[in-house]
Amino acid sequence: MKSAIVLGAGMAGVSSALALLDRGWSVVLVDRKAPGQETSYGNAGIIQAEAVEPYAMPRAIGDLFSIASGRTNDVLYSFRELPFHVSSLMRYWWHSAPVRHRAAGAAWATLIARATGTHAPLIERAGAGNLVRKGGFHMLLRSEASLAEAIGDAERKKSIYGTNFRTVTAAGMRQAEPALKQGGVGGIQWLDSWTVSDPGGLVAAYAALFERHGGRFLHGNAGTLRRAGAGWAADTGDGAVEAAHAVVTLGPWSTSTLRRFGHRFPMVHKRGYHAHYRAPQSLNAPVMDSDNGYLLLPMLAGTRITTGAHIARIGVPPAYLQLARAERAAADLFDIGSRIEDTPWQGTRPCMPDMLPVIGPSSREKGLWLNFGHGHQGFTLGPASAEALVAMMSGETPPVDTRPFRPDRY
């Protein structure tokens, strides 16, 4: 029987472990925490069928000025952190040029197109349908100019990728979401995306499905991964485990772990924050306040606000400026109520400079496989990228062209 140790039990790892198990592999899934407790817990929980293009770095002078002067809430740079990110950011900038972004988008869209279709059977088999809502979400705009720009962009995406949306008036926005105090100048409803009321809970439900079908989940440290003969070993709470193959699905921790094996992957660490609130009335579905760079999300734990990106290495102290701005902007849209937790959550979107995930065999070590770097959409892309990886590991033709995701491009 083919065997694998999957390191990291976020959406990417749990999906990979399940996909291997479904093909008859013997699989041990290892994480230092319970499944779905890190980035895959704290995100906005949207299975983003509308995210047909990866998130490019702004290149227009006006946008750059807004970032440099701290006027936008989408992204926060701190000067002290910049030296650690210059090289990855320069590569990100280069890849974000329109012609390269178009090429990345073409590859990315093949995975996004499979996102809801690959989640659907897992949701059903895991009995997690109660966590998932299939009605899309609203993007609310605050000015006529940004509304016109958003509609133009949505029409372009519909014509290229077939992404379904409808425009919504301010009154329509309030009708759909009666808890809103106002509907801005109107907005867009993305129709194909699914929203999850407990993202970590969905990952935990997939992990429980994995265990019910004979997979083993063990607590352990990925830092102990090592060669064992022709295969691999790692230490866990149940002792050392061995397998012929190892899969690294450690999200933002993947690059540091892989350095031990000679890999030097660059990564742009885009931190995000969230907090929960005791809103007296709940939203029906997420609302993105696009002009203010945050999302309002009805979660089981309360109304969640998630922020844009703070460029910061893992471990660097938090900066709550974006969350504070989001709270202020939200106040005239929605009664968020008081904060539930004292300390906001933080987590890191693992972004590759060319905006594409790394999926495939290590170029340095036989039997070592990689599946990380899904950036802003790893919760969406877990099952679709697992499907591609596992086909490669099984010697079959993947359902998408995996060449753009090859690890050896770095």
Ligand SMILES: Cc1cc2nc3c(=O)[nH]c(=O)nc-3n(C[C@H](O)[C@H](O)[C@H](O)COP(=O)(O)OP(=O)(O)OC[C@H]3O[C@@H](n4cnc5c(N)ncnc54)[C@H](O)[C@@H]3O)c2cc1C
């Ligand atoms: C604020 C925010 C909002 C977002 N919203 C969305 C969204 O709406 N939709 C979407 O698709 N994506 C969203 N994302 C992105 C998404 O959350 C990530 O791309 C995705 O969760 C990455 O999943 P992963 O499995 O690769 O990593 P993770 O979920 O981080 O999993 C990695 C795992 O590795 C484990 N690990 C790390 N080091 C070790 C070690 N040494 N030993 C053992 N285990 C270890 C961790 O404990 C963790 O469980 C958002 C991200 C943020 C920050």
